[in-house]
Amino acid sequence: MPPATPSERCLTVSDLAVGFAARGGTILALEDISFHVDAGETLSLLGESGSGKSVSAQAIMALLPDTAVVSSGTVRFDGKDLLALPRRETRRLCGTEMGMVFQDPLTALNPVFTVGDQIAELFRVRQGLGRRAAREAAADVIDTVGIPDARRRLGNYPHQFSGGMRQRLVIAMAIALKPRLLIADEPTTALDVTVQAQIMDLLGRLQREHNMAMLLITHDLGVVADVTDRVAVMYSGRIVETGDVRRVYDRPGHPYTRGLLASVPATAGGGKHQPLATIGGLPPNPQRRPQGCTFHPRCPFAQDICRTERPPMVDLGNGHGATCHFAREMVADDRLFA
Amino acid sequence: MPAYLLGRLGSALLVVLGAATIVFLAMRAIPGDPAVVMLGVSATPEQVAALRADWGLDAPLPVQYLNFLTRMVVLDFGQSIRLGMPAMQAVSQTLPYTIYLALVAFALALLVGFPLGVFSALQRGKAADKLISLFSLAGQSLPSFWVGIMLVLLLSRTLHILPSGGAGSPEAVLLPAVTLALPLLSVIVRLVRSGLLESMGEPYIQTARAKGLGETRVVGVHGVRNMLIPVVTVVGLELGTLLGGAVIVETVFAWPGLGRLLIDSIAARDYAVVQASVVMLVLFFVSINIVVDLLYGVLDPRVRVDG
Ligand SMILES: Nc1ncnc2c1ncn2[C@@H]1O[C@H](COP(=O)(O)OP(=O)(O)OP(=O)(O)O)[C@@H](O)[C@H]1O
Ligand SMILES: [Mg+2]
Numbered sequence A: 001m002p003p004a005t006p007s008e009r010c011l012t013v014s015d016l017a018v019g020f021a022a023r024g025g026t027i028l029a030l031e032d033i034s035f036h037v038d039a040g041e042t043l044s045l046l047g048e049s050g051s052g053k054s055v056s057a058q059a060i061m062a063l064l065p066d067t068a069v070v071s072s073g074t075v076r077f078d079g080k081d082l083l084a085l086p087r088r089e090t091r092r093l094c095g096t097e098m099g100m101v102f103q104d105p106l107t108a109l110n111p112v113f114t115v116g117d118q119i120a121e122l123f124r125v126r127q128g129l130g131r132r133a134a135r136e137a138a139a140d141v142i143d144t145v146g147i148p149d150a151r152r153r154l155g156n157y158p159h160q161f162s163g164g165m166r167q168r169l170v171i172a173m174a175i176a177l178k179p180r181l182l183i184a185d186e187p188t189t190a191l192d193v194t195v196q197a198q199i200m201d202l203l204g205r206l207q208r209e210h211n212m213a214m215l216l217i218t219h220d221l222g223v224v225a226d227v228t229d230r231v232a233v234m235y236s237g238r239i240v241e242t243g244d245v246r247r248v249y250d251r252p253g254h255p256y257t258r259g260l261l262a263s264v265p266a267t268a269g270g271g272k273h274q275p276l277a278t279i280g281g282l283p284p285n286p287q288r289r290p291q292g293c294t295f296h297p298r299c300p301f302a303q304d305i306c307r308t309e310r311p312p313m314v315d316l317g318n319g320h321g322a323t324c325h326f327a328r329e330m331v332a333d334d335r336l337f338a
Numbered sequence B: 001m002p003a004y005l006l007g008r009l010g011s012a013l014l015v016v017l018g019a020a021t022i023v024f025l026a027m028r029a030i031p032g033d034p035a036v037v038m039l040g041v042s043a044t045p046e047q048v049a050a051l052r053a054d055w056g057l058d059a060p061l062p063v064q065y066l067n068f069l070t071r072m073v074v075l076d077f078g079q080s081i082r083l084g085m086p087a088m089q090a091v092s093q094t095l096p097y098t099i100y101l102a103l104v105a106f107a108l109a110l111l112v113g114f115p116l117g118v119f120s121a122l123q124r125g126k127a128a129d130k131l132i133s134l135f136s137l138a139g140q141s142l143p144s145f146w147v148g149i150m151l152v153l154l155l156s157r158t159l160h161i162l163p164s165g166g167a168g169s170p171e172a173v174l175l176p177a178v179t180l181a182l183p184l185l186s187v188i189v190r191l192v193r194s195g196l197l198e199s200m201g202e203p204y205i206q207t208a209r210a211k212g213l214g215e216t217r218v219v220g221v222h223g224v225r226n227m228l229i230p231v232v233t234v235v236g237l238e239l240g241t242l243l244g245g246a247v248i249v250e251t252v253f254a255w256p257g258l259g260r261l262l263i264d265s266i267a268a269r270d271y272a273v274v275q276a277s278v279v280m281l282v283l284f285f286v287s288i289n290i291v292v293d294l295l296y297g298v299l300d301p302r303v304r305v306d307g
Helices: A053-060 A087-093 A115-127 A131-144 A163-175 A193-210 A221-227 A245-250 A255-262 A304-308 A327-332 B002-029 B034-039 B045-054 B061-072 B087-122 B127-141 B144-158 B170-200 B203-210 B215-252 B258-267 B271-299
Strands: A009-022 A025-038 A042-047 A068-077 A098-101 A181-185 A213-218 A230-235 A238-244
Touching: A009 A053, A009 A213, A025 A042, A025 A053, A025 A068, A025 A213, A025 A238, A042 A053, A042 A221, A053 A068, A053 A181, A053 A213, A098 A163, A098 B203, A115 A131, A115 A163, A131 A163, A163 A181, A163 A193, A163 B203, A181 A193, A193 A213, A193 A221, A213 A221, A221 A245, A230 A245, A230 A255, A238 A245, A238 A255, B002 B061, B002 B271, B034 B045, B061 B271, B087 B127, B087 B170, B087 B215, B087 B258, B087 B271, B127 B170, B144 B170, B144 B215, B170 B215, B203 B215, B215 B258, B215 B271, B258 B271
Parallel strands: A042 A213, A042 A230, A098 A181, A181 A213
Antiparallel strands: A009 A025, A009 A068, A230 A238
16 A cells, blocks of 8 residues: 555544543643554554543544543644644534544434434525425435435434434534535444344445544444544553554554454454453553553563553554554564564 | 324314313212202201202213213303302302412422522532522422412511412412412423533533633533523423312412312312312313323424424
């Protein structure tokens, strides 16, 4: 894959840190978060529950709650720093330039409005279309996401659709105004196994058709392998490894990534839906992260230095990097990957 | 839908029948004979017996009861012994006053309570929110007769801004209406506040924001519309309480409504008017409940019966 030129760059997050006001000080939910997504490319944010994936997405879309404090960082999109803009300005880009798909389609749709109204609202409010035109446009979008008999179903309410169909509707809303960036936060987690692949196929097709940049949030290693170009692995509010998905999967530079991959049976792709928690121990409480490398209490390779010094992001070449003191050794050790 | 509505009407009829029975029995169970009340304690037993026979009170109770029920079907409750006119006529003369008072109070409670609740929710935790919460707590717990008397003392006796009672001038409705509205207004403030806070925490609000809608639209359309469901339900039920409250407020403010008629008629043991007033109040109450039920179906598509 040729390296992306800056002109294709869609979203660049640099040094992002987000905290939450809580009793007894702030909880640092994100620290040193940096990644970028190019047009037509998919970047996966991969990590256990609580690692900060959703907070990252919320920071980009100006959806953070009032208790959140962005203490540093920039989010560059369209030549602007979204974090420096007033929230109202960033919101104007939501829907039109950036779309978002949420985890739970059962609750992401407003139960008291017809799906036609909810999708047409985008065209009416954001684009100033008239009622009739907005309805036509809504029908077209519903058709695009593969809901049969679109025109008739405009008048239906969310509870009249199945989970998979509802997620198609959420996707329809996210892509209706043809955004350049699509953020999908665990879009298949709440769905039946049989529907998950269909939804991922739909997202992939829409991405190709619109040349969208996609930020895919997931804890499903199989999904990452199937549809992703690059991956950023998160652990306890930080990115511990990033790079092309093939490189990272073949030669992980971080013991955490290795642990994740080892927890999936050898038949990659067929090994979806495995729990990630076969690594011993639990992620640290964000209010009491360990000194040094935050992963060291769970790391089978931990040395003295890991307990005292925080590892830098080690450049492993070709955009591959890992925050481990022994990243080079990890990658070089052929015995580990026999 | 028609089957559901029929069932609803059926149970409403049972409620009316039950209330009619209770008021019929209660009036005859409490001490005090209407004939004695009318003639005074010096009347001879013969005079009392003659008057009772005149009013049909000498018939056995079951006969009286059946008479009452059969005539109730055509809204004939008999003659008022106190007013010398058909009981229904006394009711229909006073009922408009009560409806007017209740409507003004209801409008006041809605028009003030709703925005105050929304504002309170948006200001959650701030000083304004706390002040409003305190106010609504007081409004809910202070008894109406006390609030009414305080308002009269302050606005009529001391400041001479508003009349203290009667229905002689257009602005006379204000004090009783405010007094009557206060508890409902407070309930609405609390319901709207908590309902809006709850719906604002739902994921579909994030969806609305992710669509790039302005915060006014997110709150005003997506938040408020969902909050309406619990609010309408409770407000509908509270409307009945409003009618009940009218009885007290009308007495405090000498408002010539059904409530005052009812109190006066109970004192005079005017069976016909008491029965007529109560049955009419209950009829109102159950009608409102049916309307609220239907409204609930309009507001929440999930409970709407398909087809
Ligand atoms: N509103 C909030 N208030 C306080 N802390 C929060 C809030 N939202 C998230 N956090 C904290 O931020 C951290 C990251 O949460 P986040 O929701 O981003 O996790 P996640 O990676 O999306 O997990 P999951 O896979 O469960 O969705 C967690 O430690 C969480 O406790
Ligand atoms: Mg999440």
